[in-house]
Amino acid sequence: xxxxxxxxxxxxxxxxxxxxxxxxxxxxxxxxxxxxxxxxxxxxxxxxxxxxxxxxxxxxxxxxxxxxxxxxxxxxxxxxxxxxxxxxxxxxxxxxxxxxxxxxxxxxxxxxxxxxxxxxxxxxxxxxxxxxxxxxxxxxxxxxxxxxxxxxxxxxxxxxxxxxxxxxxxxxxxxxxxxxxxxxxxxxxxxxxxxxxxxxxxxxxxxxxxxxxxxxxxxxxxxxxxxxxxxxxxxxxxxxxxxxxxxxxxxxxxxxxxxxxxxxxxxxxxxxxxxxxxxxxxx
Amino acid sequence: xxxxxxxxxxxxxxxxxxxxxxxxxxxxxxxxxxxxxxxxxxxxxxxxxxxxxxxxxxxxxxxxxxxxxxxxxxxxxxxxxxxxxxxxxxxxxxxxxxxxxxxxxxxxxxxxxxxxxxxxxxxxxxxxxxxxxxxxxxxxxxxxxxxxxxxxxxxxxxxxxxxxxxxxxxxxxxxxxxxxxxxxxxxxxxxxxxxxxxxxxxxxxxxxxxxxxxxxxxxxxxxxxxxxxxxxxxxxxxxxxxxxxxxxxxxxxxxxxxxxxxxxxxxxxxxxxxxxxxxxxxxxxxxxxxxxxxx
Numbered sequence: 001x002x003x004x005x006x007x008x009x010x011x012x013x014x015x016x017x018x019x020x021x022x023x024x025x026x027x028x029x030x031x032x033x034x035x036x037x038x039x040x041x042x043x044x045x046x047x048x049x050x051x052x053x054x055x056x057x058x059x060x061x062x063x064x065x066x067x068x069x070x071x072x073x074x075x076x077x078x079x080x081x082x083x084x085x086x087x088x089x090x091x092x093x094x095x096x097x098x099x100x101x102x103x104x105x106x107x108x109x110x111x112x113x114x115x116x117x118x119x120x121x122x123x124x125x126x127x128x129x130x131x132x133x134x135x136x137x138x139x140x141x142x143x144x145x146x147x148x149x150x151x152x153x154x155x156x157x158x159x160x161x162x163x164x165x166x167x168x169x170x171x172x173x174x175x176x177x178x179x180x181x182x183x184x185x186x187x188x189x190x191x192x193x194x195x196x197x198x199x200x201x202x203x204x205x206x207x208x209x210x211x212x213x214x215x216x217x218x219x220x221x222x223x224x225x226x227x228x229x230x231x232x233x234x235x236x237x238x239x240x241x242x243x244x245x246x247x248x249x250x251x252x253x254x255x256x257x258x259x260x261x262x263x264x265x266x267x268x269x270x271x272x273x274x275x276x277x278x279x280x281x282x283x
Numbered sequence: 284x285x286x287x288x289x290x291x292x293x294x295x296x297x298x299x300x301x302x303x304x305x306x307x308x309x310x311x312x313x314x315x316x317x318x319x320x321x322x323x324x325x326x327x328x329x330x331x332x333x334x335x336x337x338x339x340x341x342x343x344x345x346x347x348x349x350x351x352x353x354x355x356x357x358x359x360x361x362x363x364x365x366x367x368x369x370x371x372x373x374x375x376x377x378x379x380x381x382x383x384x385x386x387x388x389x390x391x392x393x394x395x396x397x398x399x400x401x402x403x404x405x406x407x408x409x410x411x412x413x414x415x416x417x418x419x420x421x422x423x424x425x426x427x428x429x430x431x432x433x434x435x436x437x438x439x440x441x442x443x444x445x446x447x448x449x450x451x452x453x454x455x456x457x458x459x460x461x462x463x464x465x466x467x468x469x470x471x472x473x474x475x476x477x478x479x480x481x482x483x484x485x486x487x488x489x490x491x492x493x494x495x496x497x498x499x500x501x502x503x504x505x506x507x508x509x510x511x512x513x514x515x516x517x518x519x520x521x522x523x524x525x526x527x528x529x530x531x532x533x534x535x536x537x538x539x540x541x542x543x544x545x546x547x548x549x550x551x552x553x554x555x556x557x558x559x560x561x562x563x564x565x566x567x568x569x570x571x572x573x574x575x576x577x578x
Binding site for chain 2: 004008018019025032039040041042081082083088089093095104106109112113118122139142151175200204206210221238241244256
């Protein structure tokens, strides 16, 4: 778009201020992780690496990290299966209630997490008589992760024509063969990007988790939350947090690579941007 | 006879595939069985149970849940000013956070989509995405330290003779606007990306000033994406109680639900219906505005 110099300058300033707003808190918490004092006073009196050593030694932190990874992986697997099935039905078939399906899939993420948490925990404990455990956490996480996979796959299927599948069937492939050799390869990257995002959502989730987790168990966010209020633990929590931020660069990079590869494959259709949107447009 | 023999020799998977062949209804049924079982039976079922639970009561002496029918919970929700205040405070903050995020997000998304070059765009997308992947609690914790008496905000403002907002409702508004900002930027960015540049050029060629092009072409086309983003900022604010607890002494709907769930489950259920009703109203308006295409 043609813009005057002044308008361009104003926009750049707005972007700069916005990015500063986004990054200053992350930088501040990063610096506090090296704080030599336990009191979070600015500026920190000195720097140390002690908290990182202590963070790596903390068994409860390690255990909660593993619990989070376990919950994230299983919830993502369930969401991959259910989200793909629903997406294939909606993108490739016409049937009564099709619109309702997309509404239904969006609902768990459009309603506040506390609603999902309270509703599920209420059903588990009051109606089904299932004690809260990691399993109930996974069910809760899978519920709101379905939408991420669903959105990615629907967007992908809409951009790839159904005529490939028809051609495959006409050439004599049966339903599974068509899925394996035609449909699946075309949505592989969409599934991978969706899975990354679903895992990240589950990994960071705390509200649904608070209401559905069993007494003896801790995911990483629950561990962080419980230790926030213990003054002696606060610097270690901070160090763990910085480690988590650094690890989170890996999925961001992977998601970006995935969308770039797609951009190449869908060249000429402006596919790159649409794919970035696919990777990102859902919390 | 011979065909039958051939058919029976096929493996079960092939037989099933043959069964689906040319039967689209059966295919849809098989595809949807799992997702609807999960989302309708488990999820909608749970929401229905929640609705029923809201009519139950708790025996004040034994503390046991009485599974009867009573509108007592709703009466106290409507009649007691405390709860009315809490609901209004929560909704008001959700509105303010949503407006704030829309104002901050739009220029960033616009610059990303329509002004920045290829490389600048890629860098900005990553820059906006990064904080989305870093922990929610870490970000709240950071604000908690920044807003504290000895925090960086007061350190920066004190030489100017000013003072930061400290903990309180302003802090909640600020921190939530911060937390949900990427959820607003990304749908708007994707929505702006969808507007063909040729439309903008056409408007310019027809003599419209950049401001007119923005107001008459870009804004109307991008508006559904803004509404899509607002669904998240609004809903996330309505349900949050952890940020509220960490940077203020206030009570939001979420705090009351969280604190009453162990002692008075039916009341917590009744209170949880408030965000459900608000969000369903919000979603039905958003759907009419075409926001669902942008989620």
